Amino acid sequence: MGRWRSAATRTVVDDVDLYDAAALCAQDPVATVLAATRIEAAIAAGADRAAATIWGMRRGGSLDALCWAGANLVPVCDPDDAEALDAFADAARRQGRRCSSIVGEARCVLELWRRLEDAWGPARDVRADQPSLVIDHPGLVAPDPAVRVARPDELPLLLPASVSMFIEEVGYSPLTGSPGAYEARVRALLDEGRTFVRIEDGPDGPEVVFKADLGAVSAQVAQVQGVWVTPRLRGRRISEHGMAAVVQQTLGRVAPLVSLYVNAYNAPALACYRRVGFRQVGTYATVLF
Numbered sequence: 001m002g003r004w005r006s007a008a009t010r011t012v013v014d015d016v017d018l019y020d021a022a023a024l025c026a027q028d029p030v031a032t033v034l035a036a037t038r039i040e041a042a043i044a045a046g047a048d049r050a051a052a053t054i055w056g057m058r059r060g061g062s063l064d065a066l067c068w069a070g071a072n073l074v075p076v077c078d079p080d081d082a083e084a085l086d087a088f089a090d091a092a093r094r095q096g097r098r099c100s101s102i103v104g105e106a107r108c109v110l111e112l113w114r115r116l117e118d119a120w121g122p123a124r125d126v127r128a129d130q131p132s133l134v135i136d137h138p139g140l141v142a143p144d145p146a147v148r149v150a151r152p153d154e155l156p157l158l159l160p161a162s163v164s165m166f167i168e169e170v171g172y173s174p175l176t177g178s179p180g181a182y183e184a185r186v187r188a189l190l191d192e193g194r195t196f197v198r199i200e201d202g203p204d205g206p207e208v209v210f211k212a213d214l215g216a217v218s219a220q221v222a223q224v225q226g227v228w229v230t231p232r233l234r235g236r237r238i239s240e241h242g243m244a245a246v247v248q249q250t251l252g253r254v255a256p257l258v259s260l261y262v263n264a265y266n267a268p269a270l271a272c273y274r275r276v277g278f279r280q281v282g283t284y285a286t287v288l289f
Contacts, residue, residue: 012067012087016056018043020063025076029220030134030259031105031282032076035068036218055091057084067091067112073099079107089115097289106130106285113287125171125288129264133278134221136257139244140277141237147210147245150195155187157199161208162186165228170288189213196246198238202230209233210242214254222255227269239269243276 018039025036042050050056057065057077065077065084073092077084089112097120102109110128117123150158166174166182174182189195194214199206207230215225224246229238247258261284262269 012055012091013058014050014052014055016050016054016063016066018048018050018054021050021054021056021066024063024066025218026220028105028282029218030132030257031284032074033216033218033221033223033259034072034104035066035074035076036221037216037223038068038070040218055088057081057087069095069099071100073102073112074104075102075108075112076104077108079105079111085111085115088112092116093119100289102287104284106283109285109287120289123287123289125286127263127286127288130261130284130286131264131270131280132259132261132282132284133273134257134259134281135247135276135278136251137277138251139247141240141244141275143245143248144198144210144238144241145245146198146200147196147242147249148198149193149249150190150197150211152187152190154197154199155183155190157206157208158190158195158197158211159183159186161211161228161230162226165211165226168228169226189215196242196249198242202232210238212242212246214250217254220255221257221259222250224250224258224260227260237272240272240275243273247276 021039022036022043025032025039029036053068053070055067055069056063065081067076067088068074075085075088085108093116102113106128113126163174194217196212197208198210199208209230211226211228212224213226214222216223227239227243250258260273260278262273
């Protein structure tokens with residue numbers, strides 16, 4: 001277990017210029033999309049300063065490292081920048097853990113976690129190897145014509161599928177503790193037209209058989225999250241054709257790049273995405289609490 005490094009010069013600023021932050025994220029838009037999405041949304045809402053939601057490092061007169069500190073902790077810096085990582089770890093220790101995860105470029109996340117583990121550990125799970133994949137062209141398989149943008153009135157059908165996906169992915173129900181917060185997230189994605197579904201008649205009536213969300217969207221990247229196929233229909237390549245449809249309907253209309261990240265041990269999912277035409281451009285990591 002590593003110790004964080006003490007440094008008298010280690011300081012962060014929390015009144016970061018949002019345009020500077022957006023410019024820093026744009027240097028690696030796929031790795032930083034989780035932070036860029038929130039930064040660009042704040043700018044669109046009329047803000048120009050970040051208050052306490054971003055910890056920044058300014059050196060040489062410019063912002064060269066930041067950490068989004070919201071529901072998730074998202075470091076954006078050179079993974080070899082020990083001074084910035086030390087500073088972010090100090091800020092996180094002072095604030096206390098309020099986030100549900102640390103997520104982002106793998107080396108940054110793991111170096112930050114190494115500095116925080118003594119204070120914040122143990123983690124519920126550390127997913128250290130999550131290939132980050134992108135596609136910027138039509139899928140290599142035929143898109144499923146039945147996949148479409150979900151409607152807000154389909155929330156009663158979508159919510160059970162979303163809960164099932166979350167339980168499979170994370171290991172517990174998102175309805176535990178604050179069920180309203182998760183339902184609000186699902187509803188917000190619906191209202192924004194960022195959830196794709198295939199709905200068909202099942203044994204007990206209409207059901208969602210495929211779903212995927214554009215969970216993070218910046219000017220340059222739409223990151224797909226929450227991909228799920230109903231268990232009774234798995235093994236029929238529904239996710240391949242469904243993802244090709246998501247790519248088809250997202251490229252150009254939403255962003256010029258579609259991305260996602262997946263656990264390296266999930267060989268079937270990786271094979272699916274590669275058949276669609278996704279290629280690896282980096283690696284994410286996630287520390288779950």
